[in-house]
Amino acid sequence: QDSEVLRTRDPQLLAQCEVVVDVGGEYDPQRHRYDHHQRSFTQCMRSIRPEKPWTTKLSSAGLIYCHFGSQILAELLGQPEDSPVVTVLYDKLYENFVEEIDAIDNGIEQGEGQPRYSLTTTLSARVARLNPRWNQPLQDPQVG
Numbered sequence: 001q002d003s004e005v006l007r008t009r010d011p012q013l014l015a016q017c018e019v020v021v022d023v024g025g026e027y028d029p030q031r032h033r034y035d036h037h038q039r040s041f042t043q044c045m046r047s048i049r050p051e052k053p054w055t056t057k058l059s060s061a062g063l064i065y066c067h068f069g070s071q072i073l074a075e076l077l078g079q080p081e082d083s084p085v086v087t088v089l090y091d092k093l094y095e096n097f098v099e100e101i102d103a104i105d106n107g108i109e110q111g112e113g114q115p116r117y118s119l120t121t122t123l124s125a126r127v128a129r130l131n132p133r134w135n136q137p138l139q140d141p142q143v144g
Helices: 011-015 060-077 084-105 123-128
Strands: none
Touching: 060 084, 084 123
């Protein structure tokens, strides 16, 4: 909660970080390194959590969700991490939100014939909603 967010690719600075996400070319959950940008990376939800059915290659977002999603949901809901409510919500959020991000980030087509994942919206559409409309007056982002 009180952590500083640092955006860098500088290996010397990354080495000092407690958690590194989406950079660094390393997946090592024991050291809290969550990058999927190496040729040898093939992890999916099922390979990390064998009780889960999904085989879409994880992005860094999916890695964080895979490792911490249940814990975060349990805390937010005031439920034990292994409660049925947390399990169902975890699965639904992955299947209907995070898996799409994983697939798009990794360049995985939705499918040939039967879709591999649900497309409820695109990441590009989500980001576009944050942009001002074409006919809105320009605002200084520093002012709000």
